[in-house]
Amino acid sequence: MMQMLTDKIALVTGASRGIGYHIAKGLAAEGAHVIALARTVGGLEELDDEIKSAGGSATLVPLDLTDMAGIDRLGGAINERWGRLDVLVANAGLLGVLAPIGHIEAKTFDKTMTVNVNATWRLIRTVDPLLRKSLAGRAIVMSSGAAHSAKAFWSLYAASKAACEAMVRSWANETMNLPLRVNSVNPGATRTAMRAQAMPGEDPKTLPTAREVAAKIVPLAFPNVVETGKLFDVRENRFLDYRDPA
């Protein structure tokens, strides 16, 4: 079988479970060496076992994304070992809390923004020079339909995802003339721990699995992607223009 990412180096955050786990596995199956980041070592080790038994390779990075100095060190460490980065998947995130805007605790707001926004920016900042060195750099930043839906009680999570999309749009314009392509993704409702936290009454069996969703996201890392600064909608299986209703 022809692999699309042979010899590529791919960093995936939130790779210990859910959508990120399956994106990491999918990238490795396409031949990429995966740098898998999350806090839960058990989840990362399970991923490593699965990748290795399928003939792939991975490097595990147990890191809490609230550790900004730790994120800052990543770029240097990747540069020293590989000299470039070909794929970034900024997937890690948390829901925070669903609550009326006036009832959100400051510490919940700060933690959610720290992981979803600040850490995503710090990650972009540390690997941007390495992605620019790649012959086909690809960055995928996980957003959500919540960024556009204006649903009551979702203000915190929605604001964090809208911030990520805004960063991606500007970053795309800064890198337009390079081979680098950077896009946001809306995976749509997916059968994971986060979705169960958001919608405890929902039957998870009605939702697509993380594996199915990841299979649609992995091709956004391929060298043949031409779009940049766009939002890829997994359910519609296409890039949306920001003028499209999302």
Ligand code: NDP
């Ligand atoms: P999960 O809750 O299943 O997984 C989240 C991942 O993020 C885990 O690997 C977790 O690893 C990691 N993570 C969370 N906090 C931190 C932290 N402080 N440091 C490092 N890693 C962290 O989420 P999903 O797979 O459902 O979501 C993946 C992405 O997709 C998220 O950005 C989410 O917002 C987005 N999304 C999901 C939807 C859904 O329906 N599931 C819908 C729309 C968007 P660990 O705990 O081991 O650190």
